[in-house]
Each structure stands twice: as structure tokens, then as C-alpha cells.
Amino acid sequence: MTTPHDYARTHAERFKQEMIDLLAIPSVSTQPEHNADVERAAEWIAANMRRIGLTTVEIHPTAWHPVVYGEWLGAGPNAPTVLVYGHYDVQPAEMADGWHSDPFIPTEREGKIYARGAIDSKSNVMAQMKAAESYLQSGKTAVNIKLMFEGDEESNSGAIAGFVAAHKERLKADIVAVCDGSMADLHQPDLAYGLRGISCMELEVWGPKQDLHSGHYGGTVHNPVQALAEIITQLHHADGSVAVPGFYDEVRPLDTDERAELAKALPWIEQEWRDVAAAPQQWGEPAYNLHERIGARPTLEINGIRGGYAGDGFKTVLPGKALAKISCRLVADQHPQRIYERVRDYVAQITPPTVRSELRYLESGDPALIDRHAPAVQAYARAIERSWSKEPIYVREGGSIPVVVELQQNIPAPVVLMSFGYKGCAAHGPNEHVYLDLWYRGIDTMLYFYDEVNKGL
Amino acid sequence: MTTPHDYARTHAERFKQEMIDLLAIPSVSTQPEHNADVERAAEWIAANMRRIGLTTVEIHPTAWHPVVYGEWLGAGPNAPTVLVYGHYDVQPAEMADGWHSDPFIPTEREGKIYARGAIDSKSNVMAQMKAAESYLQSGKTAVNIKLMFEGDEESNSGAIAGFVAAHKERLKADIVAVCDGSMADLHQPDLAYGLRGISCMELEVWGPKQDLHSGHYGGTVHNPVQALAEIITQLHHADGSVAVPGFYDEVRPLDTDERAELAKALPWIEQEWRDVAAAPQQWGEPAYNLHERIGARPTLEINGIRGGYAGDGFKTVLPGKALAKISCRLVADQHPQRIYERVRDYVAQITPPTVRSELRYLESGDPALIDRHAPAVQAYARAIERSWSKEPIYVREGGSIPVVVELQQNIPAPVVLMSFGYKGCAAHGPNEHVYLDLWYRGIDTMLYFYDEVNKGL
Numbered sequence: 001m002t003t004p005h006d007y008a009r010t011h012a013e014r015f016k017q018e019m020i021d022l023l024a025i026p027s028v029s030t031q032p033e034h035n036a037d038v039e040r041a042a043e044w045i046a047a048n049m050r051r052i053g054l055t056t057v058e059i060h061p062t063a064w065h066p067v068v069y070g071e072w073l074g075a076g077p078n079a080p081t082v083l084v085y086g087h088y089d090v091q092p093a094e095m096a097d098g099w100h101s102d103p104f105i106p107t108e109r110e111g112k113i114y115a116r117g118a119i120d121s122k123s124n125v126m127a128q129m130k131a132a133e134s135y136l137q138s139g140k141t142a143v144n145i146k147l148m149f150e151g152d153e154e155s156n157s158g159a160i161a162g163f164v165a166a167h168k169e170r171l172k173a174d175i176v177a178v179c180d181g182s183m184a185d186l187h188q189p190d191l192a193y194g195l196r197g198i199s200c201m202e203l204e205v206w207g208p209k210q211d212l213h214s215g216h217y218g219g220t221v222h223n224p225v226q227a228l229a230e231i232i233t234q235l236h237h238a239d240g241s242v243a244v245p246g247f248y249d250e251v252r253p254l255d256t257d258e259r260a261e262l263a264k265a266l267p268w269i270e271q272e273w274r275d276v277a278a279a280p281q282q283w284g285e286p287a288y289n290l291h292e293r294i295g296a297r298p299t300l301e302i303n304g305i306r307g308g309y310a311g312d313g314f315k316t317v318l319p320g321k322a323l324a325k326i327s328c329r330l331v332a333d334q335h336p337q338r339i340y341e342r343v344r345d346y347v348a349q350i351t352p353p354t355v356r357s358e359l360r361y362l363e364s365g366d367p368a369l370i371d372r373h374a375p376a377v378q379a380y381a382r383a384i385e386r387s388w389s390k391e392p393i394y395v396r397e398g399g400s401i402p403v404v405v406e407l408q409q410n411i412p413a414p415v416v417l418m419s420f421g422y423k424g425c426a427a428h429g430p431n432e433h434v435y436l437d438l439w440y441r442g443i444d445t446m447l448y449f450y451d452e453v454n455k456g457l
Numbered sequence: 458m459t460t461p462h463d464y465a466r467t468h469a470e471r472f473k474q475e476m477i478d479l480l481a482i483p484s485v486s487t488q489p490e491h492n493a494d495v496e497r498a499a500e501w502i503a504a505n506m507r508r509i510g511l512t513t514v515e516i517h518p519t520a521w522h523p524v525v526y527g528e529w530l531g532a533g534p535n536a537p538t539v540l541v542y543g544h545y546d547v548q549p550a551e552m553a554d555g556w557h558s559d560p561f562i563p564t565e566r567e568g569k570i571y572a573r574g575a576i577d578s579k580s581n582v583m584a585q586m587k588a589a590e591s592y593l594q595s596g597k598t599a600v601n602i603k604l605m606f607e608g609d610e611e612s613n614s615g616a617i618a619g620f621v622a623a624h625k626e627r628l629k630a631d632i633v634a635v636c637d638g639s640m641a642d643l644h645q646p647d648l649a650y651g652l653r654g655i656s657c658m659e660l661e662v663w664g665p666k667q668d669l670h671s672g673h674y675g676g677t678v679h680n681p682v683q684a685l686a687e688i689i690t691q692l693h694h695a696d697g698s699v700a701v702p703g704f705y706d707e708v709r710p711l712d713t714d715e716r717a718e719l720a721k722a723l724p725w726i727e728q729e730w731r732d733v734a735a736a737p738q739q740w741g742e743p744a745y746n747l748h749e750r751i752g753a754r755p756t757l758e759i760n761g762i763r764g765g766y767a768g769d770g771f772k773t774v775l776p777g778k779a780l781a782k783i784s785c786r787l788v789a790d791q792h793p794q795r796i797y798e799r800v801r802d803y804v805a806q807i808t809p810p811t812v813r814s815e816l817r818y819l820e821s822g823d824p825a826l827i828d829r830h831a832p833a834v835q836a837y838a839r840a841i842e843r844s845w846s847k848e849p850i851y852v853r854e855g856g857s858i859p860v861v862v863e864l865q866q867n868i869p870a871p872v873v874l875m876s877f878g879y880k881g882c883a884a885h886g887p888n889e890h891v892y893l894d895l896w897y898r899g900i901d902t903m904l905y906f907y908d909e910v911n912k913g914l
Contacts, residue, residue: 030770091772098667120670155770196672200771207736210555211886213577215653215856218786219697219756220730220747222740225781226693226759229686236683240676273677279664281811283679290677299676302683303774304765310782313487313612314657314819315548316857317760317885324682325767329675354738362771399672400773428774429668 004134004447011134012440016113018048019126019439022088023106023115029065029089029155038151041088042066045125045149052133054147062159065089065151072136073144080453081144083173083411084132085403086125086180087153090117091428098430111436112425118434119425124179125149127420127439131446142454146173150403153180161406173413175376175453180401182421185268186435189388189445191381192417194295194396195404197330197367199339200303203347205231206321207355211308214318221318222354225307228322231357234350235300235326235343240284242300242328244346247339252332252369254296261372262291265393269294276424295396299329300343326359329398336364365402368415375457376414383448387441420445461591461904468591469897473570475505476583476896479545480563480572486522486546486612495608498545499523502582502606509590511604519616522546522608526624529593530601537910538601540630540868541589542860543582543637544610547574548885555887568893569882575891576882581636582606584877584896588903599911603630607860610637618863625867632833632871632910633864634903638854639878642725643892646845646902648838649874651752651853652861654787654824656796657760660804662688663778664812668765671775678775679811682764685779688814691807692757692783692800697741699757699785701803704796709789709826711753718829719748722850726751733881752853756786757800783816786855793821822859825872832914833871840905844898877902 008015027041028034042059049057049070057070068088073081093103093116101107106115113123132145148171150160164171183190205228208221237243254262269291273282284293293299307322309315328339344359351357370377372394384392397417404415420442426432465472484498485491499516506514506527514527525545530538550560550573558564563572570580589602605628607617621628640647662685665678694700711719726748730739741750750756764779766772785796801816808814827834829851841849854874861872877899883889 030772092766092770198672198773200773208733209735210883210888212734213856213885214756214758214760214784215655215786215854216751216880216884217730217734218758218855219741219750219754220739221734221736222697222738223759225762226689229689229759229762232683232686233690240679273674276665277669277674277678278666279678279811280813281679282677283811284676293676294673297676299671301671301675301775302680302686302765303671303772304767304776305682305686305762305779306767308759308761308782309549310761310763310780313549314782314784315487315760315885316655316657316784318758319761320886322762323767325765325771327671327771327773329672354736354740356737397672398675399670423673426667427673428670428772429777431667 002138004138004140005444007138008130008134008443008447015130016436019123020106020113022122022126023113023117024104026104027089027151028092029152031092038065038089042068042151045088048129049147052129053136060163062163064155064159067160067163068149071146075141075144079142079144081146081173082175082177082453083146083148083171084128084177084179085407086128086149087121087151088125088149089151089154091154100431112433113436114431114433116432118432119182119421120427120432121180123421123434123439127442127446128179131443134443134447135450143450146171160403164406164410168410171411173411176407176411176413176415177418178401178404178407178415179418181397181399181417181419182423182425182427183419184265184272184395184423186422188268189384189390189392190265190395191384191392192395192397192419193370193372193377195368195401196398197334197336197365198400199328199330199336199364200362201326201340201343202360202362203324203326203357204321205355205357208320210320212318212320214316217318222352223318224355225319225322227352227355228307228324231347231350232302232324239286244300244343246342247298250333250335251298254292261394262296262396265395266291268393272423294398296331298331298334301327303327329400330367332367332369334367336366365400366405368404368408370415370417374414376416379452379457380416380418380449383445383452386448387445459595461595461597462901464595465587465591465900465904472587473893476580477563477570479579479583480570480574481561483561484546484608485549486609488549495522495546499525499608502545505586506604509586510593517620519620521612521616524617524620525606528603532598532601536599536601538603538630539632539634539907539910540603540605540628541585541634541636542864543585543606544578544608545582545606546608546611548611557888569890570893571888571890573889575889576639576878577884577889578637580878580891580896584899584903585636588900591900591904592907600907603628617860621863621867628868630868630870632873633868634873634875635858635861635864636875637858638856638874638876639880639882639884640876641722641729641852641880643879645725646841646847646849647722647852648841648849649852649854649876650827650829650834652825652858653855654791654793654822655857656785656787656793656821657819658783658797658800659817659819660781660783660814661778662812662814665777668777669775671773674775679809680775681812682776682779684809684812685764685781688804688807689759689781696743701757701800703799704755707790707792708755711749718851719753719853720746722852723748725850729880751855753788755788755791758784760784786857787824789824789826791824793823822857823862825861825865827872827874831871833873836909836914837873837875837906840902840909843905844902
């Protein structure tokens with residue numbers, strides 16, 4: 001009899017081709033000109049779901065982009081049910097950002113597929129789809145499967161929150177598997193139990209009523225770019241800690257046990273930092289190590305800045321205004337809106353009288369911290385051990401998966417965070433890619449997880 | 458017999474239409490895609506020169522854009538000769554910058570023409586052309602006229618320097634009239650005798666080897682935008698003075714007489730600042746008044762900044778690099794290259810070890826200071842008095858006209874700086890315009906100047 005693992009191996013080449021097909025669809029959720037592409041990606045996934053054996057497949061329209069949902073409940077009402085969450089939308093990408101091949105023409109080089117969404121997160125979507133296919137097509141019937149993929153994760157629209165709240169009953173499960181993110185090392189599996197939240201804002205500074213000639217007015221007007229730089233500088237202390245009053249007030253302290261657990265993963269996280277970030281030196285809060293800074297401490301980051309003329313050539317303009325995009329990564333038990341308000345009040349306080357400023361709240365997501373000792377998490381740990389022949393290390397992720405909080409609030413089941421890919425794969429950056437061997441192992445891991453769930457938690 | 462002034466009045470409507478025709482040509486010298494337009498503008502001017510009665514008209518190719526030259530030497534070798542300099546190229550302009558009408562479809566509203574180049578400097582070019590036409594076509598033969606217009610002023614390419622050096626003999630004159638810039642008030646003529654130089658640079662800061670996911674690495678990498686902001690902040694002291702060591706070393710001090718002269722213009726300059734700059738408060742070196750800060754003190758200005766993603770929506774990127782365009786406006790006796798070197802050394806010194814930086818030298822122009830008591834300047838003062846029925850106030854300009862230094866070095870004749878337009882006309886900004894009544898008065902002023910020159914200096 002064929003095992004699900006045999007089935008996956010036999011169909012490995014086709015699986016890869018299907019992932020490539022999905023990667024070729026530029027489902028950029030933040031850019032309205034790609035709305036039709038997001039729609040097309042949803043339809044592609046729904047069609048694939050039908051082919052792999054899910055019995056009910058639906059594309060649910062939302063106020064933003066559709067949620068694709070498919071289920072197979074053939075194991076019966078008394079069998080355990082796994083609900084899988086993922087997202088099929090991607091970040092914007094342009095050749096000009098430094099891509100070596102078109103971000104939407106997936107290209108295979110040295111065992112990797114290069115494409116926008118390769119690591120974040122279409123490979124995760126496709127690992128789940130192909131694990132479900134392998135499970136069902138090899139005749140396994142022990143676990144009910146529900147797959148739910150959203151198209152708004154990168155735009156943080158909140159569509160999935162409404163969907164989950166409206167379909168609580170339908171989505172009922174014994175375990176919620178959130179499949180996104182990635183691992184710190186190529187050869188050492190990890191298991192994440194923490195995710196940072198986020199609070200996104202935009203800071204605008206203006207002074208003169210419009211752009212001015214820098215000769216006619218230079219030296220008499222507080223340059224808005226300079227004023228913005230002065231404000232940005234005051235958002236951190238010299239040691240790298242955030243200077244906004246009250247910023248750390250609600251941060252849940254780390255206990256000794258957890259610091260010891262986090263320290264185990266430090267060598268891998270430091271290696272990955274050297275390989276991927278590769279900045280001249282580490283930076284950040286001196287009282288915390290690299291792992292803690294990434295996963296257990298909040299940040300304030302400048303995501304972008306613009307003002308005046310910074311293109312080719314030179315324009316002797318004194319800019320009328322300047323703008324910075326700012327986001328705070330948050331940890332338990334911080335609240336996005338409250339953090340925004342503290343940054344806003346501080347910015348108002350430090351804005352000099354020579355300019356005006358406004359800090360606008362854009363979007364947010366709550367942080368999540370999962371009990372790493374929960375049985376469902378431990379079942380996943382065993383699945384990893386079986387596919388990797390290695391125990392996972394426990395990590396707190398620096399990224400945000402806002403839906404986790406929505407799922408926790410609406411579905412009374414433990415959440416397990418799953419990552420199959422490697423963090424050094426340029427998520428959100430140019431030349432994003434996925435390692436094919438890790439991807440195939442992800443499918444294997446998910447199949448072992450179904451088996452562990454079947455054995456009982 | 459028709460006077461030149463009568464001729465100008467009779468043909469006023471046609472003169473305006475011709476200026477509109479020239480403004481409609483997008484002769485943007487810094488953008489290669491407009492090279493053909495710059496060429497077209499040169500041809501348009503040459504054709505117009507031939508029509509107005511100049512006997513020798515030439516388009517001189519240069520390594521960059523052509524110089525258009527035309528002369529009428531019918532007054533004979535013993536008559537005085539006036540050489541006029543101007544530029545027909547313009548700054549870039551896009552509707553997105555906030556224009557209310559297409560910058561290259563000149564639009565008349567309430568006595569003003571709105572178009573890129575309207576004030577800087579095609580109205581000056583056309584005032585000179587139409588003054589020459591009025592002078593010659595009304596039968597005046599007392600003064601020789603040489604008109605020279607370059608197409609690289611906004612790109613600061615240096616083509617005109619080579620042209621002037623190569624044609625010293627041909628350009629010989631008794632007075633060099635540099636016609637660019639604009640006046641501080643609509644109702645009070647001024648006479649500029651100082652121009653600031655400029656030193657343009659570009660500062661790049663980078664840290665990680667590429668853009669990173671702000672969740673995966675935020676809090677552990679010194680954000681290049683933030684580091685750039687920190688460097689920018691340290692370029693000035695809190696009081697608005699430049700913090701670069703040695704920056705003010707060569708600045709020629711103001712004497713009591715000159716400070717008194719500059720103070721006379723202060724009310725107009727302050728009014729214009731309130732009308733045009735309209736920032737919440739004045740800013741700059743506390744020991745100097747607004748006029749002195751603009752014309753007699755050097756500056757360091759951020760002309761543009763870019764880094765990460767600052768467009769619509771939000772991209773949770775930790776930028777790999779950031780860039781700022783910086784220019785220093787210089788006064789006598791500062792040297793552009795030396796100032797660049799001091800800024801470069803200071804930036805290297807204050808760049809933190811967590812990032813790398815580079816300051817690149819882009820382009821420059823020397824400052825110029827003219828003896829305001831020289832006979833040629835005084836002849837121009839009388840011409841202003843005749844056309845305005847008002848004495849001019851003396852001002853030091855904040856802008857740069859690098860060619861003045863080249864002309865001073867190559868042509869042994871006094872330079873007179875002429876400005877016919879109003880400074881509040883958004884040079885280099887959106888909705889640049891020219892007041893038609895000031896423009897017509899500029900033609901009149903130039904005609905009185907020819908008369909004063911004929912009377913003898």
C-alpha cells in the first residue's frame with residue numbers, strides 16, 4: 001500500500017510545477033492594479049483544491065480580496081480536525097529593487113525557486129495543499145482537513161478577521177495550524193511559539209507652503225527633511241532602545257526558564273543574522289541578546305522615507321514636506337493603538353515650532369504568545385523530529401501574523417505555528433526564493449503531523 | 458519717430474505670444490529624454506534672433522546642450538557693447554508635484570503666465586530678446602548688442618564655461634549683463650550684487666546587504682534610514698548654524714556699511730518670506746537677519762531623501778540603504794571643493810560603526826560678489842529708476858549663477874546682475890509663473906539701460 005510519503009515522492013516534480021504556476025500570478029494585495037491577479041490566484045487555488053480531493057471548495061468574497069476555503073470531512077465527526085491557515089497574496093516587487101530575474105517569472109537556480117512569494121508564503125500554501133493531496137490520495141481517512149487561505153495578509157486589511165468571526169462553526173477544529181514564516185537555519189528545524197504584533201503609522205512634516213528654491217530661502221526655513229530627521233533621531237536613545245515614553249510599559253518580562261530556552265537557539269539565529277542581515281555590527285537594546293531582541297522585545301522601525309528630489313541628477317529644491325513610514329513590532333502584552341498614541345504624543349511634543357507634523361495610524365496586528373508546552377505544539381515537535389531526525393529548537397518569531405489573534409479569539413482550539421522554509425530567503429526583499437529540499441521536507445512534516453494528530457494529543 | 462518704448466508697447470501682445478511659444482518647449486536640461494526639446498528651444502531662439510535684426514546668429518554645439526549666440530555690431534567698433542547672458546533650459550516639472558495646469562502648456566491667469574521656466578528664466582531671455590528687437594527695429598544704432606543664451610544652467614554642466622573661455626575675443630564687451638534671478642517685491646525694484654555659489658553632493662548610507670523583513674531583523678540592525686537621519690541631524694547645531702568643522706572659515710565678514718545697506722531691503726525680503734515661504738517661523742543663524750542669512754551666509758540644505766518604501770500602502774521592509782541629496786550654498790570667499798571635503802570628512806567621522814556611508818561630490822559653482830559702486834552697476838540703477846520712478850534697493854541674492862564667475866574670469870568688463878521678475882513666482886517649484894506687467898517693465902528697463910550706456914558710464 002502507498003504511504004502518503006511515497007505518494008509525495010512520486011509526484012514531487014508535478015508538485016513543484018504547480019507551485020511555480022501559482023508563483024507566476026502576481027497576487028500583490030496592496031496594489032489595486034493587481035486586484036484581478038489576486039482574484040486569479042484564488043481561482044487557481046480553488047481549482048487545485050477540487051483536484052486534490054477536497055469535497056467542498058468555496059471562494060468567499062470579502063470587502064477586500066477573497067478567502068479560499070476547502071474541506072474534507074470524510075474522517076467523520078468523531079475524528080480529529082485540523083484547520084490550516086495560510087495566505088496567497090504577496091508583497092509588491094519590481095526589477096528595479098535589485099531582482100536578478102523577473103519576480104513573477106519563477107526561475108529555478110541551484111535547487112531554489114526565485115519569485116516574489118516563494119518563501120512568503122506561497123510555498124507554505126502549496127506544501128499544505130500537496131500534503132493534503134498526498135494524505136487523501138494515498139487513501140488516508142483518519143483526520144478531517146480544512147484549508148483556509150486569505151489574500152490580504154500583506155495588506156493587513158482585516159478581511160480574514162471578519163471571515164473567521166462569521167464562520168466560527170464552519171471552521172471548528174481541534175487544532176489550528178498557522179502556516180507562514182520561516183526558520184532560522186537550513187539544517188536545524190525550529191518551532192515558533194511567539195509572534196510580534198505591529199502598529200503601522202506614517203509621519204508627515206511640513207513647513208513652507210510648497211517646495212521652495214533652496215537658494216532663495218535656504219538658511220531661513222527649517223528644512224522639513226531635516227526636521228523629520230531630527231524627529232526620527234529622537235525616537236531612539238543612543239543605546240538603541242526606543243525613547244518614546246511608556247513604550248515598554250506593558251512588555252511581558254522574560255522569566256529565567258524562557259531566557260534559557262531562547263539562548264539554545266541563539267547560535268543558529270546569530271549565524272543566520274551574519275549570513276542574511278550581514279550589517280557591519282549588531283545593533284539594538286544592549287540588555288537583550290539577538291534572539292530576545294528579535295522575538296521578545298518591541299521595536300520602532302523606519303520602513304521608508306521620502307522628501308524633495310532624490311532621483312537622478314540634482315534639483316536645488318528646499319522640500320515643502322517630508323514623510324516617513326514607521327512601524328512598531330510589538331510583543332505580549334502591548335496594544336497597537338495604545339503604542340500609536342504614545343508615539344503620536346511624543347512626536348507632537350518633540351516637533352519644533354518651525355514646522356508642523358502629523359502622525360497618522362495606518363494598520364495594526366496584535367502580538368501572540370503560545371504555550372510551548374501545549375499537547376498540540378508537542379505533537380508538531382514530534383512530527384518535526386520524525387521528518388528531520390532532529391529535535392526542534394524553540395523560537396520567538398520577529399514577524400507578525402495578525403490572524404493568529406483572531407483565530408485564538410474565535411476558535412476554541414490550540415494554535416500551532418508552522419514554518420517550512422528558511423529565513424534567509426529574502427521575504428519582502430529582492431530575489432526572494434525557496435529551497436526545494438526544505439519545501440519537500442515541509443510536506444513530509446505535515447504528513448507526520450497528521451499521523452501524530454491521529455495517534456492522539 | 459517711434460521710440461523703442463513705443464515699439465515695445467505696440468507689439469506687446471505678440472511679444473507675450475512668443476514667450477508662450479518658448480515656454481511650451483520642455484527644455485529640461487537634466488533629463489536626457491528632453492534632449493531633443495532643449496535642441497528645439499535653441500533653434501526657436503536662433504530663428505527669433507534672426508527675425509529681430511541680429512546680423513550674426515549661431516547655434517554652438519557643446520558637449521552638453523547648445524549655446525545660442527546672436528550679435529548686432531552696427532553701432533561700430535567705437536560704440537559701447539553690451540553682452541547679455543541668459544539661459545533657456547528649465548528644471549524638471551511634473552503634474553504630480555502639485556501643478557494646477559500642465560507645466561508645459563503655458564496658461565494665462567490674472568495677468569500671469571503659468572509654466573515651467575516662466576520666471577526661471579525664459580521670461581528673462583525673452584525680455585532681452587524683445588528689448589533688443591525694440592531697440593533695433595525702432596532704428597536705434599548707438600549700442601552694440603551681443604546675446605548669449607545657454608541650455609545647461611539648471612544642470613550646471615559647465616558647457617558655458619568652455620564656450621566663454623573659447624570665445625573670449627568674440628564675446629568682448631564693455632558691460633556683461635547677466636539676466637537671471639528675480640526680485641524680492643512686486644512693487645519695489647531691487648539690484649543684486651551678490652550671488653551664492655553651490656556645492657552639491659549625495660550621501661548614501663547602507664548597512665545590511667539588502668532590504669530585510671522588518672519583523673525578522675527589526676531591533677538588531679541599525680536601520681540605514683535612521684542612521685542617515687542621525688547623520689543629517691548632526692550637520693547642524695541646534696541654533697541653525699552648520700556644525701561641519703571649518704565650514705565658515707573663509708566666509709568674508711560683513712562690514713558695518715554693508716549691513717546697513719542690506720538692512721534697507723529687509724522689510725521687503727521679510728514680507729516676501731512671509732508670502733512665499735510661509736513657514737510657521739523663521740529659522741537659521743541667530744546672529745544674522747533674514748537678508749544676511751539668504752545672501753551673505755552659507756547654508757547646508759537637504760534637497761531630497763529616499764529610502765525603503767514610502768509610497769501608497771505599507772511595506773514592512775527594513776531598508777538596506779538610504780540616500781540624501783545635499784547642497785551647500787556658498788558665499789565669498791568659500792570654495793566648493795574645499796567645502797565638500799570638510800563635509801565628507803565630518804560625515805566619515807560621525808558615521809556610526811553599525812553602518813557604512815559615502816559622500817559623493819556632484820557639481821558646484823563659485824560664489825560671486827560685485828562692487829555695487831561700479832559705474833556699470835550705477836548705470837543700471839539709473840535705468841531702474843527711470844522705468845520704475847523709484848530707486849532700487851541693493852540685495853545679495855541667495856541663488857547661484859555659476860557663469861558669473863566664468864564671465865568675470867574671461868571677459869574684462871564689469872558684470873551687472875539683472876532681474877525683472879518677482880521672487881514669489883515659484884522658481885523650481887510647482888505653478889511657476891511670471892507677472893506680465895513686471896515682464897513688460899523689464900523690457901522697458903533694459904531699453905533705459907541701453908540709453909544710459911549710450912550716455913556714457
